[in-house]
Amino acid sequence: MHADIPIIDTGAWAVASTVGMSLPDRGRMTLPLFLQHMANSLSLGSLYALIAIGYTMVYGILRLINFAHGDIFMIGAYLAFYGMTLISLPWWAALFLAIVLTGVFGVSLERAAYKPLRDSPRISIMISAIGASFLIENLAVLLFGGRPKGVNVPEILGKVIHLGSVSIVTVSLVIPVCTFLILGILLWIVNHTKTGMAMRAVSTDIDAARLMAVDVNRIVSFTFGIGSVLAAFGGIMWAFKYPQLNPLMGVMPGLKCFIAAVVGGIGSIPGAVLGGFLLGFIEIMTVALLPQLSGYRDAFAFVLLIVVLLVKPTGLLGKRQAEKV
Amino acid sequence: MKLKKNHLYSLIAIAAFAVFALVGELFFDAFTLRIFNNCAIYIVLALSLNLLNGFTGLFSLGHAGFMAVGAYVCALLTMPPELKEMNYFLVPIVPWLKNLTLPFVPALIVAGLVSAFVGFLIGAPALRLRDDYLAIATLGFAEIIRVLITNLQSITNGAQGLKGLPRYSTTWVVWICAGLTVLFMVMLMRSSYGRSMKAVRDDEIAAEAMGINVFKVKVTSFTVSSFFAGIGGALLGHMITTIDPKMFTFMLTFNILLIVVLGGVGSITGSVVAAIAVTVLMEVLRFLDEPMNLIFVKTGGLPGLRMVVFSAMLMIVVIFRQRGLMGNREFSWNMVSGLRNAFVRKGAGGQDRGHSGHGGRDGHDGQGDGKSEGGHRG
Numbered sequence: 001m002h003a004d005i006p007i008i009d010t011g012a013w014a015v016a017s018t019v020g021m022s023l024p025d026r027g028r029m030t031l032p033l034f035l036q037h038m039a040n041s042l043s044l045g046s047l048y049a050l051i052a053i054g055y056t057m058v059y060g061i062l063r064l065i066n067f068a069h070g071d072i073f074m075i076g077a078y079l080a081f082y083g084m085t086l087i088s089l090p091w092w093a094a095l096f097l098a099i100v101l102t103g104v105f106g107v108s109l110e111r112a113a114y115k116p117l118r119d120s121p122r123i124s125i126m127i128s129a130i131g132a133s134f135l136i137e138n139l140a141v142l143l144f145g146g147r148p149k150g151v152n153v154p155e156i157l158g159k160v161i162h163l164g165s166v167s168i169v170t171v172s173l174v175i176p177v178c179t180f181l182i183l184g185i186l187l188w189i190v191n192h193t194k195t196g197m198a199m200r201a202v203s204t205d206i207d208a209a210r211l212m213a214v215d216v217n218r219i220v221s222f223t224f225g226i227g228s229v230l231a232a233f234g235g236i237m238w239a240f241k242y243p244q245l246n247p248l249m250g251v252m253p254g255l256k257c258f259i260a261a262v263v264g265g266i267g268s269i270p271g272a273v274l275g276g277f278l279l280g281f282i283e284i285m286t287v288a289l290l291p292q293l294s295g296y297r298d299a300f301a302f303v304l305l306i307v308v309l310l311v312k313p314t315g316l317l318g319k320r321q322a323e324k325v
Numbered sequence: 326m327k328l329k330k331n332h333l334y335s336l337i338a339i340a341a342f343a344v345f346a347l348v349g350e351l352f353f354d355a356f357t358l359r360i361f362n363n364c365a366i367y368i369v370l371a372l373s374l375n376l377l378n379g380f381t382g383l384f385s386l387g388h389a390g391f392m393a394v395g396a397y398v399c400a401l402l403t404m405p406p407e408l409k410e411m412n413y414f415l416v417p418i419v420p421w422l423k424n425l426t427l428p429f430v431p432a433l434i435v436a437g438l439v440s441a442f443v444g445f446l447i448g449a450p451a452l453r454l455r456d457d458y459l460a461i462a463t464l465g466f467a468e469i470i471r472v473l474i475t476n477l478q479s480i481t482n483g484a485q486g487l488k489g490l491p492r493y494s495t496t497w498v499v500w501i502c503a504g505l506t507v508l509f510m511v512m513l514m515r516s517s518y519g520r521s522m523k524a525v526r527d528d529e530i531a532a533e534a535m536g537i538n539v540f541k542v543k544v545t546s547f548t549v550s551s552f553f554a555g556i557g558g559a560l561l562g563h564m565i566t567t568i569d570p571k572m573f574t575f576m577l578t579f580n581i582l583l584i585v586v587l588g589g590v591g592s593i594t595g596s597v598v599a600a601i602a603v604t605v606l607m608e609v610l611r612f613l614d615e616p617m618n619l620i621f622v623k624t625g626g627l628p629g630l631r632m633v634v635f636s637a638m639l640m641i642v643v644i645f646r647q648r649g650l651m652g653n654r655e656f657s658w659n660m661v662s663g664l665r666n667a668f669v670r671k672g673a674g675g676q677d678r679g680h681s682g683h684g685g686r687d688g689h690d691g692q693g694d695g696k697s698e699g700g701h702r703g
Binding site: 063064065113116117120122123124126127128130131132134135137138139141142146251255258259262295296298299301302303305306309310313 | 378382384386450451453454456457458460461462464465466468469472473475476575579582586590629630632633635636637639640643644647
C-alpha cells in the first residue's frame with residue numbers, strides 16, 4: 001500500500017533529494033515547487049503543533065516538561081495499528097479507540113509517576129519524567145518488538161490529490177484542517193468554560209486555585225487527558241503520513257515539539273501552534289533551499305531553540321513571569 | 326591521633342584495592358575484566374555529572390555530547406596515520422590531522438581540555454537559563470554536537486565512526502583515572518570552590534548576597550564537569566576500541582543520570598557505589614533478556630526486559646526514595662565505627678536526612694569526612 005505514496009510527500013529528506021535531482025540549478029525555487037514545499041511544511045507543522053499543544057498545556061499547569069509525551073504519541077500510533085491489525089477494526093474506529101485509550105494511559109501515567117512528586121523539587125519530577133519516558137520506550141520494545149512495523153494507510157487518506165500543480169496526499173490535507181479545528185475547540189474550552197477557567201487558575205497559582213475550591217487533581221488529569229488525546233491523534237496521523245512504526249518514533253518528534261512549544265512561548269496554546277508551524281516550515285524550507293544541509297536537519301530545531309532561549313527566553317507569544325524570591 | 330588512624334585505614338584500603346586490581350588483571354577472564362574496568366569509567370562519568378546535578382544544582386542533560394568530544398579528540402590524536410587512512414575510505418581525512426599523533430596520556434589530557442573548552446563555550450550562554458530550560462538547552466547542544474560529528478566527515482569520519490582504536494584503557498589506566506577523579510572531587514568539595522557550588526545549589530539568591538559570583542561558579546562547575554566527561558568518553562572509546570556518533574545519544578546520558586540518581590544526588594560515595602552496582606547489574610541482569618525457565622513459566626527470551634527493569638528501578642527510586650542510596654552523605658571511617666557503637670543515634674540521623682531540607686544539607690555533607698579532617702579546615 002505505501003508504495004503508492006509518491007516520493008514527494010515522504011518528508012523533507014525526500015523533498016530535498018527530489019529537488020536535488022530534478023533541478024540542475026539547486027536552490028532555485030519556482031512557484032509550483034514553492035507551493036509544494038508550503039503544503040509539506042503546513043502538514044508537518046500541524047503535526048508538530050498537535051504534539052506541542054500537549055507539552056505547553058502540561059507545562060503551563062505543572063511546570064513540568066513531560067518527557068514521556070513523545071512516547072504517548074508513539075503509544076497512540078501503536079494502539080491504532082493494533083486496532084486495525086489485531087482486531088481488524090475499520091481505521092476510523094481504531095483511531096477513535098486508540099485516542100480514548102491513549103487518553104486514559106496519559107492520565108494514569110500522571111497519577112503513577114508525577115502525582116506522588118508534585119511537591120518535590122522540580123528536578124525530581126523531571127528525572128521521574130525521563131524515567132517514565134525510558135520505561136515506556138523499553139516496555140514498547142519488549143511488547144511491540146524493536147523491529148519497525150509497516151502501516152496500512154486507509155485508502156481515503158492515502159489518495160493523491162492534484163491541486164493545480166501541487167500534488168498532495170489526502171492525509172497531509174486532513175492534518176492541518178483537523179489541527180485548526182482542534183485549536184479552535186481548545187481555545188474555546190480554555191477561555192469560555194468553567195473547566196477552562198479552572199485550568200487557567202491552576203496555571204496561575206496552584207495553591208490559590210485550591211483555596212478557591214478548584215479540584216486541582218481533576219484539572220491536572222483533565223489536562224493530561226487532553227494532551228495525550230492530541231498526542232495520540234498526532235501519532236496516528238504521523239503513522240498515516242510516514243507509514244512506519246517503531247518504539248522510538250516518539251523521541252525526536254517529542255523533543256522537537258517541546259522545542260516548538262518553547263519557541264512559541266511555553267504555556268500558550270496559540271504559541272505552541274505557531275512554534276509548531278514555524279519549526280515545520282524551517283525544517284522543510286531550509287532543506288529545500290539548501291539541500292547540502294539536509295544532514296543537519298535534526299539540529300535545526302535545537303539551534304532554533306538555543307537562539308530563542310538566549311534572545312527571548314519567554315518565547316514568541318509567552319508572557320514574562322516575574323521571578324519569585 | 327584519630328586523624329592518623331583514619332589515614333592509615335584509607336591507605337590500607339587503597340593498597341588492598343590495588344592488590345585486588347592486580348589479581349583481577351591477572352586472573353579475571355576478559356569479560357569480567359571488561360566489566361571491572363567499565364566500573365572505573367562510569368565512576369569518572371558519574372562523578373562529573375554529579376558535580377553538576379548534585380553539587381551545583383545545575384540540571385544538565387548534555388553529558389553524552391562532551392563525552393563524544395573527548396572520545397573523538399583522544400581517538401584522533403592517538404590513531405597512527407595508517408589506521409586513519411584505513412578508516413577514512415569514503416572521504417579522506419583533512420591533512421593537518423592526518424599525521425598528528427600523540428602518546429595516550431597527553432592525548433587524554435588534551436581530550437579533557439578540548440571537552441572542557443567546548444563546555445565553557447556552551448556553558449557561558451546556556452547557564453543564563455535555569456532548571457528545565459537549562460536541561461533542554463544542554464540536551465540540544467549535545468544533539469547538535471552529535472549531528473556535527475555525523476556530518477563533518479573529513480574530520481570525524483561521519484556515521485562510519487572510528488574503528489580499531491588502540492586499546493589503551495587498561496585496568497591501571499582507568500582505575501588510576503577513577504581514583505584521581507574521586508580524589509579531585511573530594512578535595513574540590515572541601516575547598517571554598519566546592520562550598521560556593523553547594524551554596525549556589527542550595528539558594529542562588531542567598532549565595533549571591535553572600536558575595537559569591539554565581540555565574541562564575543556555574544561556568545567553572547560546568548567546565549570542570551565537561552573536562553571529566555571528556556576524559557570518561559576518551560577512556561570509554563579506547564576501551565571499546567570503536568566509536569561512532571550513535572553511541573553518544575541521550576541514552577548514554579540517561580545511563581549516567583541513572584547512576585547519579587540511584588547513588589544519591591550530591592554524594593561522591595553514592596556515585597562511586599552506584600557506578601559499580603549499576604555496571605555490574607547491567608551485565609548480571611543480562612539473563613533477563615535470555616530465554617528463562619522459571620518453574621511454571623517458560624519465557625522464550627525477552628530482549629529488552631533488562632532495560633525495563635532498569636527504567637523501573639529509576640522510577641521507583643525517584644518516587645519512593647528521592648535521596649537515592651546515600652542521600653548526600655559521604656563515606657568515612659568514622660561512619661564505620663559509628664555504625665558499630667551508635668546504632669540508635671544513626672537511626673535518628675538517618676530519619677532526619679530523609680527530609681529534603683535545604684538548611685541542614687551542608688552540615689550532613691561535612692558529617693562524614695568533616696570530623697576527621699576538622700583540623701585541616703581550621
